[in-house]
Amino acid sequence: MIEPGKICSDLVALKSENPPGDTSGPIRYIKDFLDARGILSDVICSPGGRCNLVTRGEPRPLMLCGHVDVVPAQGEGWTHPPYSGTMEGGYIWGRGSSDMKGGIAAILSACDALLEQGESLPATLVFVCDEETGGENGIRFLLEKNLLSPCDCLIAEPSPALHPCIGQKGLCRLDLRFTGTPGHGSLYPLVGVSAVMEAMHLLEYIRGLHEQAFPVDPQLREIIQRSSDVFAEEFGIEKGTEILERISYNPGLINGGEKVNIVAQYCNLDLELRIPWGCDIHALVRGILAHAPHATVLGETLHEPSLTDPACDFVSVVCREVGAVYGRSASPILQWAASDARHLRAAGFRVIEYGPGELSTLHGTNERVAVAALEKATDIYLRIMHVYGKDLN
Known part of the structure; x- marks a missing residue:
């Protein structure tokens, strides 16, 4: 051998x-x-x-x-x-x-x-x-x-x-493009719609998703708790149950605006979320898009x-x-x-x-x-x- x-x-x-x-x-x-x-x-x-x-x-x-x-x-x-x-x-x-x-x-x-x-x-x-x-x-x-x-x-x-x-956990990746209404930067927020600020408003909503808990059966909960203990021992990561039971998120890439004195007309956001058991991934995406009325989805990857x-x-x-x-x-x-x-x-x-x-x-x-x-x-x-x-x- x-x-x-x-x-x-x-x-x-x-x-x-x-x-x-x-x-x-x-x-x-x-x-x-x-x-x-x-x-x-x-x-x-x-x-x-x-x-x-x-x-x-x-x-x-x-x-x-x-x-x-x-x-x-x-x-x-x-x-x-x-x-x-x-x-x-x-x-x-x-x-x-x-x-x-x-x-x-x-x-x-x-x-x-x-x-x-x-x-x-x-x-x-x-x-x-x-x-x-x-x-x-x-x-x-x-x-x-x-x-x-x-x-x-x-x-x-x-x-x-x-x-x-x-x-x-599941995976949700969204490539979003926000479109605003440009104007003179000195008049915002009274004039114009900032694509950058629209992206920021969505991220505030995304931040709150982590607080939601989702139901799991007792057998799975037992494995989640064991996994949490292993995470703490192997990686020094505490609150492992939150990692597995809640939505985690990362706005990995964001890029927007044209000039410092122009209300931003465009902003791109690449967003990744990891999805726990018990979460309806399609309902999650619908909720995200409902909070992003000025956004267009350029790319979407979903895995349960x-x-x-x-x-x-x-x-x-x-x-x-x-x-x-x-x-x-x-x-x-x-x-x-x-x-x-x-x-x-x-x-x-x-x-x-x-x-x-x-x-x-x-x-x-x-x-x-x-x-x-x-x-x-x-x-x-x-x-x-x-x-x-x-x-x-």
Whole structure:
């Protein structure tokens, strides 16, 4: 078996920043790795080297998935160059080591170990190019082309060691353009309508949305509370229940006005909200637009909150095998961020995110992953494949 640390180091050294999005290097590495073990695969590419890989064969009961793209890294402030893949001090260092080439390395190492044991692979392997930018050329493209069949899917995204993630808040992105009535700036607010101020009025309304609470069932509330405790322990984030139970918002981009002494005729606002369970996302958008009578929607992206049934056998299997490797009880949590899991759940997959990583370093300088965490993840993936392979061997 090839150790996951070696694979992770190799993958980190293959630069795949997104943007620009060229993932041909790591996908070629993965294909060569699988070819050498008799696992056939197809590489599906879009312009710009945005390459995905899907293994061939009849649909399997399990899918192991990961993204090979990484967020960009500047060289300043790094102990080791961000694309060195340095192995030092019990860690693999570099951009993508945690998010999520470490998880991919553990998948490949587990598959290698399974084949060495003479067993058939019970999983379809899928590696995609653009999770960091929304999945248009990656998981969404593969789903639109009917290249993936619904099954139980484990995405090797970094997660707390004892807590697989089974659900995520929803997402609402609105690209708004406000139009005002220009006039001499010295006469406002008596003359003219300021597009900038109209955007500000909407943001005051948006601020109040965070105070709303939404009903959830007792089982989900229990998981929300557990998730909150994990957030406090792993990230130092307090009030985790508010993060998961309430609307969070970010006016990420705002740009308006033509000149300091002219009442602004135009203002653009790119707004993002994360949507909790129990919130009607379409009613939310209607309410926002009702408070923005001078705005036109230039772009809209909506994703409902998603959840894999915490009582299903897939969750039970993953938690049991995590607990067995760590020697402690494992339990599922929810996540405030978004990933490819939402697209897969919408297509009928039962999805769990679980993988190795130093969570405090994600998207930051000195991103790294512990070699010990890679080895434990490899063992966990191997054990899960043993469970799903019983009917195939």
